[in-house]
Amino acid sequence: MTITLVSILLIVIFSFLFFKSIRKWNTWLYLGSAILSIVSFTQETTIINMGYLGLSFFIVVMFVTLLDKSEIKKRLMGVRAELAVIGSIFALTHGLKFIVFSIDFSFFWEAPLYFYIGIASVVVMLPLFITSFMIIRKKIKGKTWKKLHQLSYVFYVLVGCHLILIQNSRLAFYGVIFGGYGVMKCLDLYKKHTQAQPKNTKLTHAN
Ligand code: HEM
Structure with a gap:
């Protein structure tokens, strides 16, 4: 939990301070993340291959849309795509590491449910990851x-x-993060829906 929280804090601080450089040098950052991932893949346990760093990037990507209008939101939204791509590179490394581990130790077909849900999450993530590159x-x-x-x-x-x-x-930590996000996202959608109502009413009257 401490690793994840500290990582989130550092990602937020770096994104806030260096948002322009992150956008400008994004391809180099992706390359650096890929190199770090390859190195991490060869190691026994690191914060990348254990999944913590990928998760931290995604927590920032998830929660930033829920922030009120502010300078921090503006800067973080500006690098949200970059954060998602880097998070995906790290999450992919973690997933591959565990898949290889499960094959090496012959438990791929007898793994716990959360293992297969992890695989499903990466399957869903892949098209999002690929289509996040500007060129695509x-x-x-x-x-x-x-x-x-x-x-x-x-x-x-x-x-x-x-x-x-x-x-x-x-x-409990994961419950609070993901449960909290679900509740806040629903409230946000409800707020946007109710704010959009008067406009619709006006249109109906005009018609
Ligand atoms: C192919 C996909 C995936 C597989 C096979 C997989 C497999 C696993 C396994 C087996 C563990 C348990 C390790 C242990 O016993 O300590 C684990 C933990 C973890 N996974 Fe995944 N995972 C996948 C995808 C993901 C994704 C997409 C994320 C996040 C973006 C993620 C984040 C984590 C984190 C943070 C942990 C550590 C949990 C903790 O120790 O509190 N995983 N994963």
């Missing part, structure tokens, strides 16, 4: 891209289930 995003219609990226909610639910079903000492 440019080739997709805006509406189609937005529709596809609604899948990120399915990804969040799967990651939440993956972590909660592990049922370790961090169960």
